[in-house]
Amino acid sequence: MRIDILTLFPEMFTGFLDGSLLGEARRARLIDVCLTNIRDFAEGVHRQVDDRPYGGGPGMLLMPGPVVSCVEAVQQQADAPGHLVMLTPGGRRLDQAGVEELARKQRIVLVCGRYEGFDDRVRETLQPDEISIGDYVLSGGEVAAMVIVDAVARLLPGVLGDEESARQDSFSGADRLVEGPQYTRPREFRGLRVPDVLLSGDHGRIATWRHEQAVDATRRRVPANLSPNRS
Ligand code: ADE
Numbered sequence: 001m002r003i004d005i006l007t008l009f010p011e012m013f014t015g016f017l018d019g020s021l022l023g024e025a026r027r028a029r030l031i032d033v034c035l036t037n038i039r040d041f042a043e044g045v046h047r048q049v050d051d052r053p054y055g056g057g058p059g060m061l062l063m064p065g066p067v068v069s070c071v072e073a074v075q076q077q078a079d080a081p082g083h084l085v086m087l088t089p090g091g092r093r094l095d096q097a098g099v100e101e102l103a104r105k106q107r108i109v110l111v112c113g114r115y116e117g118f119d120d121r122v123r124e125t126l127q128p129d130e131i132s133i134g135d136y137v138l139s140g141g142e143v144a145a146m147v148i149v150d151a152v153a154r155l156l157p158g159v160l161g162d163e164e165s166a167r168q169d170s171f172s173g174a175d176r177l178v179e180g181p182q183y184t185r186p187r188e189f190r191g192l193r194v195p196d197v198l199l200s201g202d203h204g205r206i207a208t209w210r211h212e213q214a215v216d217a218t219r220r221r222v223p224a225n226l227s228p229n230r231s
Pocket of ligand 1: 087088089113131132133134135136137138139140141144
């Protein structure tokens with residue numbers, strides 16, 4: 001998969017992209033992440049990318065010209081254009097089903113905003129898939145783009161090295177259950193013992209116990225996922 005990230009701050013991604021899981025996936029060519037600086041598509045000696053909003057108001061908006069030119073140029077860099085995503089707090093809220101949908105694409109192009117947001121003509125011109133990572137406002141789309149890259153990358157075949165572990169994650173699978181508690185050594189920590197069933201070696205009982213725990217955790221944390229007529 002190829003992921004393009006369009007940003008005014010490409011340097012924010014360096015440590016992140018070299019990190020263990022993603023760094024290895026990139027070196028193994030399972031994923032190709034390409035960074036493009038939106039400022040390279042700005043005009044004039046000052047390479048201006050933002051300006052004050054018409055009608056007044058706080059802050060600065062990203063001008064449509066540099067963003068649209070940048071997207072158009074990047075889309076031509078590969079055989080086929082990518083699925084275009086604009087990171088914005090007003091977008092559809094990302095969940096694991098949304099991540100799975102993105103992970104099925106051959107190529108995605110993530111556009112990060114800064115300042116108070118984008119001039120609305122970016123949206124009108126490009127008609128991107130607008131995505132929010134949660135109902136709070138970040139100072140830019142870069143951290144949101146990292147969230148998407150991380151969550152998508154670990155679903156790609158070969159990245160985790162253990163296909164089961166992605167399938168068993170919270171929110172994955174048809175029933176969208178939250179994972180129940182898990183334990184490693186030691187068997188007892190500060191008086192807290194690992195449940196006996198996990199030491200029993202009885203795989204059937206262990207699977208049943210895990211499922212019950214997952215249903216309990218889901219009831220407590222995201223009860224909507226248990227309702228029978230959930231879409
Ligand atoms: N940019 C600023 N806040 C954001 C959010 N919550 N999700 C995606 N992009 C953003």
